[in-house]
Amino acid sequence: MIMLTALLSLLHKRYRLPCQVIGTGSWTSAIYQGNPDVAGVWSFHRHLPFPLDRPWSSVRRALRDSAPGPIYVCERHYRQLPRIRRMLRLSGVDGRRCVFIGSDTAAQPRIDGLVNLGAVTPPALRATDYPLPAAAALDGPRLHVLAAERAERDAWLQAQGWYGRELILLQPGNHRSMGPRRARWRRLNTDDKWWPLERWAELLHRIHACRSEALLVLCGSPEEVPMLEEIRAAARLANVVVASTGLRQLFALCESAHSMISVDTGPAHAAAALSLPLAVLYGAQSPRYYLPRSPCGSAVVGIGGPPLSTRVDQLSVDAVFEAWRSLGAAGASRGP
Template identity: 40%
Template structure:
């Protein structure tokens, strides 16, 4: 049997991209016998994969666009890559600009080409989901390691899964109590996406295929209150979106709606989604996290194909998808009645799904 080895995975992706990476990390862990080393960007990579069983180490560049001469952190990464020795490298990055920077990092770290495999060398079937694309990469062996690992195969789940530590669960419970939310059904809403905010303010709705009118959100909130009078609606997003979400809350003129965008670091959001009643979201990263931890979900698609990007859950019927090609290319073609009907059709969370199937009680 081949000696266990820690593969290196590189992806300079946003939150959703990094969530979809989890089945690949699990597959590589199984193939090579050791949890992976992960190189990403931003704080979200650290928050998502710290204390996760398929990842032994997370390195993250806060910025990967700065010239090397002005970026000591990139040189620290280069030195760390050199110290890894001979490891298989899985470059899961499809974007040309980021891929060029990754190739430079690998070159400066003296990592040979035959130690690496690249996602762009793996064909994506026309109707295939992105996770299948990543798992095909995980099943590929870099040339330098074929004599030891080509024969090592593994079957594993195609659904992202994240453990919630006892510490994160306790932090979430404390936050809910302080907010007066502990005894209420919680319905999370994610109206914004990565395109919503620009440097000079909110992007025009006509230029954002995932923008859904405020009146539509208000109608959905009213329907939720009619069905769950004791529910609290939490408007989620990044801290940069908080002012925009506050504008939505004010315009709705609906009771029991709160903006929590400045209070949800990813570990807390993950723990919150694990106990929430449900989520309604445009196609964005937190929707994938909701599905991964079993939160019943309605997700609205704009111009990207649901066949590639539908959030995956261990219970497929817990994810209801609306819109997207070939039906439409804009979220605002979806009616409030469609969203309300989809939300009513979500399966209820059971005592089992709210227990510790995703919790690491020893943490």
């Protein structure tokens, strides 16, 4: 959903109206808060039939009222597409208003595929009426932090005694480590994004030796706090702390940090979209397709992934540390 902000920026400029976003998951609205390219957001539950979900009546009305405007469908998953087509049909949407992302974009970097989708004109409209913006005008992926959130962040940092410190963020977890089956994933060692805790601890020591005054912040959800505390205990460094934040709080923290090291997960894309220099550890997915991108060109370095490796635990501490060091001057402190 963070990558989608690049497409939303293009569509806003092209059609001269902010977009209405329909998605799934409780975090969708939080991602687009403060985004000038978004006029409204509706979020459905992933596993509840959409006619029984609360947003359905509003979404059906919005789809009808938006005629003859374009509808861009960014979903490729074979299980979700029939659901989307039923939603459009029950809303009485003219199929000529719709553009679906094609299977041919699977070979492109995900962000490029989305931007190229925005260049397609629905059959119901004339392309000459909606010229594409100049490439230099395109923006994103980009997230927006509100002034009130910055004030709340600064107050929180002051309360913790961390205000004014250089912050280096580390994100060891992913959706599996915060899910209800996280203990099973760990016991069976079937999570391709899992990096052994002792390597995180060793990495913390390497970073501390390089930037001894920096505060090393282990980030994660409340469900991941026990795992983060294990890493902190293994590192046995006073400058290592654990921070469990909400999504918007994490965005504000990224905005003021020095750099981030993360496995391939949503917070990595958030960090890049907030122009935070970033090193990303890859498992089975390839950075060729899923490497986060910064709106201002801040450094993003991918480590591992096919064809070099297929699991994060195949990556050495040396490789991750050197990738972080390569961020170099791009990681100049941006803190308050």
